[in-house]
Amino acid sequence: MRITALLSELFIYIPAVLMYTRWMGRYYNKASPIDQTIIAAAILYQPSLIIIDHGHFQYNSVMLGLSLFAIVNLLENNYALCSVFFVLALGFKQMALYYAPIFFFYLLSVCIFPFSKMNLLRLVSIGVSVLFTFVLMFLPFVYKGGFGQIIQILIRVFPFDRGIFEDKVANFWCASNVIVKYRKIFTQDQLKKLSLLLTLAGIAPSSITIFIKPSKKLFTWCLASCSLAFYLFSFQVHEKSILLPLMPITLLLNEVDPDVISMVCWIANIALFSMWPLLKRDQLSLQYFVLGILSNWLMGNLSWIRMYLRMAKIPVLARELATPVLPHNLFWRFVIISSYTLATLLHILDYFFEPPKQLPHLWVISNVVLSFGCFMLFWCWTNYKIIQKATSKVKAN
Template sequence: MASNKEPFVNLFKSSPLNDFLIPFRKAQNQWVARYIIILFAVIVRTAVGLGSYSGEATPPMFGDFEAQRHWLEITIHLPISNWYYYDLQYWGLDYPPLTAFHSYILGYIGSFIESSWFALDASRGFESADLKTFMRITAIASELVIYIPAIMMYTKWMGRYYNNAPSIDQTIIAAAILFQPSLIIIDHGHFQYNSVMLGFSLMSVVYLLHDYYAMASIFFVLSIGFKQMALYYSPVIFFYLLSVSIWPLSTNFNILRLITIGVATISTFIFLFAPFIYAGGIEQIYQILFRVFPFGRGLFEDKVANFWCATNIIIKYRELFTTDQLKKLSLLLTLIGMAPSCIAVFFKPKKNLLAWCLIATSMSFYLFSFQVHEKSILLPLMPISLLLNEVNADVISMVCWISNIALFSMWPLIKRDGLWLQYAVLAVMSNWLMGNLSWIRKFVSLLATYKLT
């Protein structure tokens, strides 16, 4: 992709992020600035982690924190053939295989520190301060390994080949993405590992930008293999890879590229599922798919800010339609919503369209698909945050508005977790860092001037 010939315009010039990092502009190497924003990101996540978490002191099921802890427990104590069958009435494993392997590694490490944290069945509902610290550290470490490097790589490519951003401005944009409040409050407050799935997906996009299609395929399969919600991005990834391999048919049909992509994709799936098949036979795949896609849960979950939940105030869908009818209706509306972006990325596989098309498809899934919950907004928010690389004030304003609305939509969940203080501080901090609160300073100045006159 040819570089944009227009000079870069720093749209964060009046923001505290810019004020913090601009002194490093003259440095030949920006590693110090990157180190500072990563360290600050870790400090903020650690501070959020000092608060409560999902299901704290709320037996008998507790919450997502207990679910994640329980998966560490069962994966280190049970044979792999039992992982997706064990105690399904409690917190049975219901994420794809890579999450199970991730849980096994973390559980293996944790059991060396303190075996009682993950004693089979006996540790159910365990809530010691040491365990909480360990689990919080695993969430931060997981984000440091994949998600943060992917952001750095994406903004570096955009600065070099798209928006002509100098190194320090690339770092400022990366910092703005890193302090997206919704992901912080969910992964490090409520407690989950969404950053791993998002990191694999973003790394796939980075490899698409570099034209490494096999690596992009591998990383995207890994994102699906960690959390099935990465399928929100799959239509765009599929049609982009298909397009660069066959379109236009007369001049660009690259059979070797198509085969390479196919082999990379299939091989990665085999790598993820082979241990289960070897241990328990082909029925393991059916059990995993049954657990991963819970169609029996219903159209939506709790107070999710999507189309079905919003209009359910007027139209009682679950009373008027059967579950099968609702599945078909949600599928139809989801396909209609994503169709334009899929068509666009197939006929015009431009790299600067990737983020926009990912937003359109993931938002279609969020608004119209079956079984959506509050945390699903993190999927559209990731590519939306990437638009901070656009040299357009209107686009950046739109990103800020959507980010604030998404955070607001999570309030019922965060309130239930007792994280109202962390929620409020993150909301103010993220807007302040972006320069969205500069109007307060101007208002105070005007008020002072008025009083003096």
């Protein structure tokens, strides 16, 4: 069965990544074919997706690949086909809803703006594509079990009855629950409403921006911000849900900007770190460390080792360092170094010491709080970049 996870990635996710990087190289970053291949390799060698799909045994690459095919067709202005692929992604795994607001507002905007040239035919074609695809997906369930099956599907898609916490996840609810005991203060219905309000507030900046300015250069940035907001604030989040924002975040490597690359590498490492308690339970510790080290070596994040080896008079190949490990901004340098230091310290404590008996989950909670802080700061940074790019006078497309 495990070979099916590999084949689904090979036939769906990898071609979608290659198509996306080819489009970006052709129309956006003007990267050469070899550079496009290197960027695609960096995106594909994202350790969190590899270890979850092939170690934890999932099929997230199918949903992510279908979503990426939708993005590629959107960039190519094939809006009806984009809608079909995105509905297929939703049907395969409902977590693709993390991307839905950005797709919705972009497609709506290109249909109704400018009002003087409203494209009703485009709007109808998108609507028909969505409805037809949904009908085809639900038809077998209705045929076998009647319309009552649709209710059962919706209950499983939105599992509110499980409560706001499935496990200790690096989102707002689990991190702040250390101080505020939500289940003692609020009812289940109140938590649903509160979660909805915070999620709407979190996705608002990216959704409003892409609706007002449906720019292709903003689309991936808005996807990253919106999906990360869902992860941080929505109801019932799992550790593996970080894979949803990680997909558009790693696509930002196509910006070919050293500062952006540094930020993406940092948050990819934090994402992997945030899943450590889950991977440790599943006895994937070795894979965790090996994939983490190899991915950082691939990105050039271990090039600083060469500098210290030279200082110690150990002969190493003399060449220029790779892409800067840290961004130029002093604040972000401090944040990244501090987070790596704390994460390393937590790993050491977790390996050598048992947590206190009165605080049995201390190391896990520390992981949650640290990871949440990093994700929250990165979400703020993506929104800053979105505003910066949206107000830039450079031509959008």
